[in-house]
Structure formats: structure tokens, C-alpha cells
Amino acid sequence: MSLVDHRPAKTGYAKGKPNRLTRNLSSKIAALPMILTALVVFVGCTIWTIVYSFTDSRLLPRENFVGIEQYERLWGSSRWITSISNLMWYGVCSLVLTLVIGFTLAALLDRKIRFENTFRSIFLFPFALSFIVTGLVWQWILNPDYGVQGVVRSWGWESFNFDPLYNPDIVIFGILIAGIWQGSGLIMCIMLAGLRGIDEDIWKATRVDGIGTLKTYLVVIIPMMRPVFVTCLVLIAAGIIKLYDLVVAQTSGGPGLSSQVPAMYVYDYMFKAQNLGQGFAASTMMLLSVVIILIPYIYLQFKGKSRG
């Protein structure tokens, strides 16, 4: 297979066709500014941050290297440990629930129901709101005096208790509710587009073979939608890592430190505590977690291409 692919390219090269570097030269020149920006701004600043995370920089950066002292302090801080564990709980739950809810809603809409457009708009609407607005709305809904708990109690169920934002043990799930409410609409739309891309003949074939609808989804449709799932996975994962504004709007990290997330740690230590080194160390750890997510993604993408 690869032999067949290569031969014409080789003969073409021998005829004096431009080599790989000079092919499409004008488009490469046009892309140069963006490539430089990406290299200098993204890669350059990332490396700068990592280098300075090994210094004892305070309000202003300075080159006094102290080894891994900042990282030792970071992993010895109970606030950082709480932040990481919150992010893990939020991350796992949000990933699973958003995918499940998004796919289920999409599959239901795909059953050619009436008012599909209306439902789609309703489900997608929360995505049009910013995290700050989402956070404030859910802060009110979950407020024990004015929100759900207050309403149910006013109906006569006096012992009803639902105040996730004021209970340190479950506060992160109060934030999770808002996150899922906001994010699952978009996932639903992407899934719906994926479902619409499935050939009608597949459905006809499974019907001829007498496979049930549920089983068709699980064993035929979902495996066919792998690229769509990968896209959704990356979107959700990116949203999880950068979780910040939702927490600020809903609880600002409280009660106590129980709903802290890594991004808040980075901000507080860089600007409030005037300790850049500590903030850089924390943001480098965040970068590491992004890399851990990106590598499987690149692997999946690459694998998909080479097979196709």
C-alpha cells in the first residue's frame, strides 16, 4: 500500500517538481506571522512561566533559582490538595454526565419528534449564557432561604434540606449542577449533528436484521460516531481544566476552602499574595494536566488518520 503511494511522488520529484519545503510557498509565507505568534506567544510564554516557576519571584519576576522549593510548598498546601480533589470530582462527574445527558437528549430529538427545533433551542439556550451569569442564577436557585429549599419548605415540607452551596462536603456538586446545565446543550447539538450524519441505510439494515433500537445505538451508532465523541471529549475536558468563573460566581471558593479550584489558587497567589513563583508552579501543574489530556487526543486523531 505505502509502496504504491510513494512511487508516483518519487517520479514527480525527479521530474523537477518543487520539494516539500517550497511547495505552496505563498501560503506558507502567509501563515508565517501566525506560526511566529504561536511560537513566541504560546510556546515562548509557556517556557518562560515554567522557568520562573523554579525561582523565588515575588511581586516582580527575578532570576533567583531555588530548585523545586515552590513545588514542594505547593503539594504541601492543603488548599492546593483540596483544589485538585475538587477538580477531579468535578472533572469525572462532569465528563460522564455531560456525555450521557448530551447523547441521550440528542438521541431523543433524533427520533423525529414534534417541535424538535423548539426543544433544541431550549436545551442549547444555557450555553448562550456566560459562566458568571450561570453561576449567579444557580447561586440564587440553590440559596437555602430563597431557592429550591425555601420553596419546598413553604409548601409545607418543613424538614426538607437542600443547600449544597453551604455544605462543605457536597459544595462541588452544587457547582457541578450548574456546569452540566450550561454545557450539556452544546454537546447535545454536536451529537445531534453526528447522528444526522449516520446513513439512513444503516438504520434500514439493522431493522432488516431485527436489531432493537437501543441495541442499534449501543453497538452500531456509537462506535460509528467515534470522531464526534472525541471532539466532545476535548471540549468538555478543556472546560473542566479552566473551571474558574463558575466557582467565583457561585461560592468564591467557600464555604472555607471547600470549593477551591486550581485556577483560583494560581490567581490568588500570583496577584493577591504577590508570590509569582508559587503561582507559576501551580499553573505549570495545570499545564501538565492539560498535556495529559492532549496526548490521548493527539494519539486518537493520529491513529484515526493512519487507518483511514
Place this chain on the structure above:
Amino acid sequence: MSKVLKSLLVGTALTCASAASAVELEVTHWWTSGGEAAAVTKFAEAWNATGNTWLDGAIAGSGGTARPIIISRILGGDPMAATQLNHGRQSEELIEAGLMLDLTDVAEAGGWKNIVNPSSLLDSCTLDGKIYCVPVNIHSAQWLWLSHAAYEKAGVAVPADWNEFVASAPALEAAGVLPLAMGQQGWQQNLAFGAITIAVAGLDTWRDVTVNKNADTARGPEYAAVFEAVAAARELARGSNVQDWNQATGMVINGEAGAQLMGDWAQGEFSVAGQVEGTDYSCLPGLGLNEILDTGGDAFYFPVNDDPEITAAQKELAALLISPEVQVSFNLAKGSLPVRGDIDMAAANGCMQKGLAILADGGILPSGDMSLSADTQTQIEDLMAEFWAGDMAASDAQAAYADIIASAD
């Protein structure tokens, strides 16, 4: 009609003319609660009266929110003309980097060395013999505010010190009153911790830990007693769900809560609500146990500016902020103490008179802001936020606190 038009034109021309000579200075600060806003207006009025313009840059939220914004604007090359900061170590590096205007000539002309009392205020504006900020007020954190209405409801006498307050708490709870109002923010919990420390452990122990950073003392029995007392206060504040300090003060004003541990700036909220000291509320400096006040406070810094006209105006404003009339009107509105020992504060109410008397007796200590870096303060605030919201044992909190002190710089 044409007459009106003509006068309008003349008016516009006049405004243009005066705008050319007057300088507009943007001043950033985080004074946004009722009493604070009333006080900052006094500055603005005094400055506008000189023919210049005060461009108010209030930043909502506490200092923790505002400081990063202010500092990043200075570092980012977009400095305001003047800004509030708490004097102390917060601005140390900004001064070292040469970003703040040297005010030494203004200070010498005004004889600040002789008039600023206590002199530690000016010392914390000084770096290498040069003065970089104008102290405008003295704030102390060690105050207990008590609601007379709440104690009437409970049917017990208003306590005279912290121990009596703790003893009266069950009666308050029985009457459905929350004993201690506490905003759920790290700095307020840290403030309460500091106030209880000075009241319970005394000045020498406090100084050994905070100024000398002696971690062994922080592990010792005096601080064990402090953490026990804070743990007891934590139980008294259970069920206090408010966030901002003025909301907590509001609970004391309404009689929903018995007391609040808050700095003397709470005074402004009581004045705005029209309450009278002695009949509606009481104040206990040093929690009634140890009549000592710290001398933190606010100061104005003037970031370096290329425009000589603005630099001249900055110096003019610096001199104005510390002038006697402005000091009196500003501090009366804010409920804080003036930085000058030579002015007449007869108009001040009972709480401020108590504070002035303590100040005159020399019952003062440097504020935590002056001894601890922002980094250490943030770590302690984090610890306090965790301690007050959860069930952390007093001994665990003490150990964690001692570790922070041991690594403090």
C-alpha cells in the same frame, strides 16, 4: 434666546479655559460601603475646591480584589495618578522597582515628621530614608461591636468584655439571636483571629510571634489558649451565612446578631444607619480585655508619571490629604482616627474618643500588614477560612499556623 445662547457659550469657554489649567487626577480606592463612600467624598470635595478635578476610580470588593487590579495597572504601564493601599509591605517591591513617586520634599515642607502620630505610620511609608506615601487615617482591628437591641431581646446586660460576651451567648441563642456575626471571607476571619489573639495571649506573646516570627512561641501554651478561644468563637458564629463585612455589621445594627468582631471602620456603618453609641450599640476596643490597638491604616501612593504637570498636582494632592481640615472631615465620616496628633477631634463620638485616648496613652502596636508579607498573610487567611468553615481541631490549626510562621519571611 440669543442671550441664553451667548451665556452658554461664555460658560463653555470658561470651562474650557479652567480645564486647561486644572489637572484631572484619577484616584483609585476600594472605599465602597456607605460610610466609606461618604468619607471619600470629603477628599473629592476638598480637591475639587482647589480647582482641580478628582476622577473617582472606586473598585468594588475588598482590598483583596482591588489590590491586584491596582498593582497590575501600575506594572502594566497604565498608572493612575494616586491610589489607596494599606501601608506596609504590600508596596515594598513597587517602590524598589522605582514605580512610586518620591514625596520626601513634600513631607519636609509639611513637617510630617513632627505631626504624624504615631510615628510608625510614617516609618512604614519610608524606604531608605525617602518617603513614598501619605498616611491618611489610622485603623485598628481589635474592636467588638455589640447590639443593644439583641441584648434587650435576650434580657441580659450588655457585656463589658469578651469573656462576658462568651458567657452571655447561650442567652442570646435562646432568644433566637445569632451570638456572633461573621462574614465568610478569609480576611475577616483572620481579623477576628488577630483580635482574639491580642486579647487572650497579650501583647508580648503576639509580638514574639508576629514581629519576631518565633514559631516555638506559636506552638506554645499561650497560643493553644488562643486557638481554643477562636474555636469557641467559631461555634458562636455558626449559621452566619453573610459574605461582606458590612452585611455582618448590618446584622448587628438590626439586632439579628449580638456582636461582631470588626475594625473601627464598622463605626461608619452605624453612623449611616443613624445609631447612637451607648444607646443603640457599644464598642469595646481590645475586646475590653487588653486596651491596645494596632495602627494599620490606609495610605495614598502616587505612581511615577512622565507628565510634569501631573507630578506637580500629585504632590499638591499629597499635601492636601494630610492637611488639618481634610483630616478632620474625612476621619469623622469614616470613623477612623486621624494621623495627626495636633488637631481638634472634639466632634468625634464616644467610640472614636476611646480610640483617641488609647492612642494618646501609647497603647499601640504595629499592624500585621507591616510585619508580615502578603504571601504569609494569604497563607494565614487560607488557614483561617478553612478553620472557621469546617471542623478543624484547634491543635491542628495551631500546628499549621506555627508552620506558616516558621516559613515566613
